[in-house]
Amino acid sequence: KQEVTQIPAALSVPEGENLVLNCSFTDSAIYNLQWFRQDPGKGLTSLLLIQSSQREQTSGRLNASLDKSSGRSTLYIAASQPGDSATYLCAVTDGDFGNEKLTFGTGTRLTIIP
Amino acid sequence: GAVVSQHPSRVICKSGTSVKIECRSLDFQATTMFWYRQFPKQSLMLMATSNEGSKATYEQGVEKDKFLINHASLTLSTLTVTSAHPEDSSFYICSALTGDYGYTFGSGTRLTVV
Numbered sequence: 001k002q003e004v005t006q007i008p009a010a011l012s013v014p015e016g017e018n019l020v021l022n023c024s025f026t027d028s029a030i031y032n033l034q035w036f037r038q039d040p041g042k043g044l045t046s047l048l049l050i051q052s053s054q055r056e057q058t059s060g061r062l063n064a065s066l067d068k069s070s071g072r073s074t075l076y077i078a079a080s081q082p083g084d085s086a087t088y089l090c091a092v093t094d095g096d097f098g099n100e101k102l103t104f105g106t107g108t109r110l111t112i113i114p
Numbered sequence: 115g116a117v118v119s120q121h122p123s124r125v126i127c128k129s130g131t132s133v134k135i136e137c138r139s140l141d142f143q144a145t146t147m148f149w150y151r152q153f154p155k156q157s158l159m160l161m162a163t164s165n166e167g168s169k170a171t172y173e174q175g176v177e178k179d180k181f182l183i184n185h186a187s188l189t190l191s192t193l194t195v196t197s198a199h200p201e202d203s204s205f206y207i208c209s210a211l212t213g214d215y216g217y218t219f220g221s222g223t224r225l226t227v228v
Contacts, residue, residue, distance in 0.1 A: 034217065043120065043207055043221035044158075089157065091217075102148070102209075102217060104157045 002027045002094055004105035012111040013080055021075040021108045023090035028071050031093040031100060035064050035075050038087045038107070047088075048075070080112045116142045116212045120220025127198055127227055135193045135223045137208030143188035144210035148217070149181075152205040164191050198227040 164185035
Protein backbone atom coordinates (compact mmCIF):
# COMPACT_ATOMS: atom_id res chain seq x y z
CA LYS A 1 0.00 0.00 0.00
CA GLN A 2 1.35 3.39 -1.00
CA GLU A 3 2.23 5.74 1.81
CA VAL A 4 3.17 9.37 1.33
CA THR A 5 4.95 11.34 4.02
CA GLN A 6 5.77 15.02 4.18
CA ILE A 7 8.42 16.61 6.34
CA PRO A 8 8.26 18.94 8.15
CA ALA A 9 4.66 18.98 9.33
CA ALA A 10 4.92 22.70 9.96
CA LEU A 11 7.40 25.36 8.94
CA SER A 12 7.75 29.06 9.71
CA VAL A 13 10.21 31.23 7.83
CA PRO A 14 10.76 34.99 7.47
CA GLU A 15 9.54 36.65 4.33
CA GLY A 16 12.04 36.64 1.50
CA GLU A 17 13.75 33.39 2.38
CA ASN A 18 13.95 30.41 0.09
CA LEU A 19 12.59 27.15 1.43
CA VAL A 20 12.21 23.48 0.61
CA LEU A 21 9.35 21.14 1.40
CA ASN A 22 9.90 17.42 1.29
CA CYS A 23 7.72 14.53 0.19
CA SER A 24 8.53 10.83 0.23
CA PHE A 25 6.57 7.84 -1.01
CA THR A 26 7.05 4.13 -0.38
CA ASP A 27 6.17 2.63 -3.76
CA SER A 28 8.15 4.06 -6.66
CA ALA A 29 5.76 2.66 -9.30
CA ILE A 30 3.91 5.92 -9.79
CA TYR A 31 2.45 7.61 -12.85
CA ASN A 32 2.99 11.12 -11.59
CA LEU A 33 3.33 13.35 -8.55
CA GLN A 34 1.48 16.57 -7.87
CA TRP A 35 1.95 19.38 -5.43
CA PHE A 36 -1.14 21.18 -4.17
CA ARG A 37 -1.82 24.15 -2.03
CA GLN A 38 -4.72 24.35 0.38
CA ASP A 39 -5.83 27.49 2.17
CA PRO A 40 -7.83 27.05 5.39
CA GLY A 41 -11.34 25.82 4.68
CA LYS A 42 -10.75 25.88 0.94
CA GLY A 43 -10.31 23.32 -1.76
CA LEU A 44 -7.04 22.33 -3.35
CA THR A 45 -5.16 24.29 -5.96
CA SER A 46 -2.83 22.33 -8.17
CA LEU A 47 0.64 23.87 -8.28
CA LEU A 48 2.82 21.49 -10.26
CA LEU A 49 2.41 18.12 -11.92
CA ILE A 50 5.47 15.96 -12.60
CA GLN A 51 5.12 12.91 -14.80
CA SER A 52 7.07 9.82 -13.79
CA SER A 53 9.45 10.34 -16.73
CA GLN A 54 10.28 13.89 -15.68
CA ARG A 55 12.80 15.12 -13.12
CA GLU A 56 11.40 18.57 -12.38
CA GLN A 57 8.81 21.18 -13.17
CA THR A 58 8.90 24.93 -12.68
CA SER A 59 6.22 27.55 -12.35
CA GLY A 60 7.20 31.06 -11.35
CA ARG A 61 8.88 30.94 -7.96
CA LEU A 62 8.08 27.25 -7.54
CA ASN A 63 10.27 24.36 -8.57
CA ALA A 64 9.40 20.75 -7.92
CA SER A 65 11.78 17.85 -8.37
CA LEU A 66 11.15 14.15 -8.55
CA ASP A 67 13.52 11.28 -7.81
CA LYS A 68 11.30 8.35 -8.54
CA SER A 69 13.84 5.65 -7.73
CA SER A 70 14.42 6.95 -4.24
CA GLY A 71 10.79 7.84 -3.69
CA ARG A 72 11.35 11.52 -3.06
CA SER A 73 10.14 14.88 -4.24
CA THR A 74 10.91 18.40 -3.13
CA LEU A 75 9.06 21.66 -3.61
CA TYR A 76 11.34 24.69 -3.66
CA ILE A 77 9.81 28.10 -3.06
CA ALA A 78 12.00 31.06 -3.86
CA ALA A 79 11.75 34.49 -2.26
CA SER A 80 8.84 33.53 -0.02
CA GLN A 81 5.93 35.92 0.50
CA PRO A 82 3.22 36.12 3.18
CA GLY A 83 0.71 35.03 0.53
CA ASP A 84 2.54 31.72 0.30
CA SER A 85 1.26 30.80 3.75
CA ALA A 86 -0.89 27.70 3.32
CA THR A 87 -0.80 23.95 3.68
CA TYR A 88 1.10 22.20 0.93
CA LEU A 89 0.17 18.67 -0.03
CA CYS A 90 1.94 16.29 -2.33
CA ALA A 91 0.12 13.38 -3.91
CA VAL A 92 1.13 10.47 -6.11
CA THR A 93 -0.92 8.65 -8.69
CA ASP A 94 -0.44 4.91 -8.86
CA GLY A 95 -2.44 1.71 -9.21
CA ASP A 96 -3.34 -0.55 -12.05
CA PHE A 97 -4.08 0.96 -15.44
CA GLY A 98 -7.70 2.04 -15.50
CA ASN A 99 -7.85 1.93 -11.73
CA GLU A 100 -5.53 4.74 -10.84
CA LYS A 101 -5.62 6.30 -7.40
CA LEU A 102 -4.29 9.44 -5.83
CA THR A 103 -2.62 9.11 -2.43
CA PHE A 104 -2.02 12.25 -0.46
CA GLY A 105 0.76 13.13 1.92
CA THR A 106 0.16 14.43 5.38
CA GLY A 107 0.84 18.03 4.39
CA THR A 108 3.19 20.79 5.50
CA ARG A 109 1.69 23.88 7.06
CA LEU A 110 3.77 26.82 5.92
CA THR A 111 3.76 30.20 7.61
CA ILE A 112 5.66 33.11 6.11
CA ILE A 113 6.43 35.73 8.70
CA PRO A 114 6.23 39.31 7.39
CA GLY B 115 -7.88 25.23 -17.74
CA ALA B 116 -10.15 22.55 -16.38
CA VAL B 117 -12.51 23.83 -13.71
CA VAL B 118 -14.59 21.88 -11.24
CA SER B 119 -17.43 23.62 -9.46
CA GLN B 120 -18.61 22.24 -6.13
CA HIS B 121 -21.77 23.30 -4.30
CA PRO B 122 -22.69 24.12 -1.66
CA SER B 123 -19.57 25.48 -0.01
CA ARG B 124 -21.14 25.24 3.43
CA VAL B 125 -24.16 23.43 4.75
CA ILE B 126 -25.61 22.92 8.19
CA CYS B 127 -28.21 20.23 8.61
CA LYS B 128 -30.07 18.54 11.40
CA SER B 129 -29.18 15.05 12.52
CA GLY B 130 -31.15 12.46 10.58
CA THR B 131 -31.59 14.48 7.43
CA SER B 132 -29.86 13.99 4.09
CA VAL B 133 -27.55 16.39 2.30
CA LYS B 134 -26.59 16.43 -1.37
CA ILE B 135 -23.31 17.85 -2.62
CA GLU B 136 -22.81 18.54 -6.31
CA CYS B 137 -19.63 18.51 -8.32
CA ARG B 138 -19.66 19.78 -11.89
CA SER B 139 -16.95 19.92 -14.52
CA LEU B 140 -17.49 23.22 -16.28
CA ASP B 141 -15.39 23.07 -19.41
CA PHE B 142 -14.53 19.44 -19.90
CA GLN B 143 -16.08 16.02 -19.67
CA ALA B 144 -15.17 14.08 -16.57
CA THR B 145 -15.66 10.38 -17.01
CA THR B 146 -14.09 9.80 -13.61
CA MET B 147 -14.63 11.80 -10.45
CA PHE B 148 -13.41 11.25 -6.94
CA TRP B 149 -14.82 12.12 -3.55
CA TYR B 150 -12.59 12.85 -0.59
CA ARG B 151 -13.14 13.59 3.05
CA GLN B 152 -10.88 15.63 5.25
CA PHE B 153 -10.90 15.83 9.02
CA PRO B 154 -9.33 18.82 10.75
CA LYS B 155 -5.55 18.93 10.42
CA GLN B 156 -5.50 15.67 8.52
CA SER B 157 -4.86 14.88 4.91
CA LEU B 158 -7.47 13.97 2.36
CA MET B 159 -8.87 10.47 2.41
CA LEU B 160 -10.39 8.98 -0.70
CA MET B 161 -13.96 7.85 -0.13
CA ALA B 162 -15.01 6.65 -3.54
CA THR B 163 -14.38 6.78 -7.25
CA SER B 164 -17.31 7.42 -9.54
CA ASN B 165 -17.41 6.63 -13.23
CA GLU B 166 -20.08 8.04 -15.49
CA GLY B 167 -22.87 5.60 -16.08
CA SER B 168 -21.73 2.96 -13.62
CA LYS B 169 -21.73 2.28 -9.91
CA ALA B 170 -19.19 4.01 -7.74
CA THR B 171 -16.26 2.12 -6.25
CA TYR B 172 -16.01 2.69 -2.53
CA GLU B 173 -12.88 2.51 -0.41
CA GLN B 174 -12.71 0.05 2.41
CA GLY B 175 -14.59 1.24 5.44
CA VAL B 176 -16.84 3.68 3.57
CA GLU B 177 -20.52 2.83 3.87
CA LYS B 178 -22.17 2.66 0.46
CA ASP B 179 -25.66 3.18 1.82
CA LYS B 180 -24.51 6.12 3.88
CA PHE B 181 -22.69 7.99 1.15
CA LEU B 182 -24.64 7.70 -2.08
CA ILE B 183 -22.76 8.68 -5.20
CA ASN B 184 -24.38 9.32 -8.55
CA HIS B 185 -22.47 10.11 -11.73
CA ALA B 186 -25.29 10.29 -14.24
CA SER B 187 -23.62 12.56 -16.77
CA LEU B 188 -20.16 13.44 -17.98
CA THR B 189 -20.28 16.76 -16.15
CA LEU B 190 -22.02 16.02 -12.88
CA SER B 191 -21.36 13.80 -9.90
CA THR B 192 -23.29 14.04 -6.63
CA LEU B 193 -22.60 12.82 -3.13
CA THR B 194 -25.56 12.40 -0.82
CA VAL B 195 -24.93 11.94 2.87
CA THR B 196 -27.97 10.08 4.10
CA SER B 197 -29.31 10.18 7.63
CA ALA B 198 -26.50 12.46 8.63
CA HIS B 199 -25.05 12.35 12.14
CA PRO B 200 -22.65 14.71 13.90
CA GLU B 201 -19.74 12.38 13.19
CA ASP B 202 -20.34 12.95 9.49
CA SER B 203 -19.40 16.58 9.98
CA SER B 204 -16.35 17.10 7.83
CA PHE B 205 -14.90 18.78 4.77
CA TYR B 206 -15.79 17.01 1.54
CA ILE B 207 -13.91 17.63 -1.69
CA CYS B 208 -14.50 16.29 -5.16
CA SER B 209 -12.03 16.06 -7.97
CA ALA B 210 -12.08 15.09 -11.61
CA LEU B 211 -9.50 13.30 -13.66
CA THR B 212 -8.14 15.45 -16.46
CA GLY B 213 -5.47 14.82 -19.07
CA ASP B 214 -2.12 13.20 -18.18
CA TYR B 215 -3.76 11.77 -15.08
CA GLY B 216 -3.83 15.22 -13.55
CA TYR B 217 -6.58 16.16 -11.17
CA THR B 218 -8.69 19.24 -10.72
CA PHE B 219 -10.40 19.80 -7.42
CA GLY B 220 -13.60 21.46 -6.35
CA SER B 221 -13.56 24.14 -3.68
CA GLY B 222 -14.92 21.80 -1.04
CA THR B 223 -18.03 21.60 1.12
CA ARG B 224 -18.01 22.12 4.87
CA LEU B 225 -20.75 19.93 6.31
CA THR B 226 -21.88 20.51 9.88
CA VAL B 227 -24.48 18.19 11.34
CA VAL B 228 -26.18 19.47 14.48
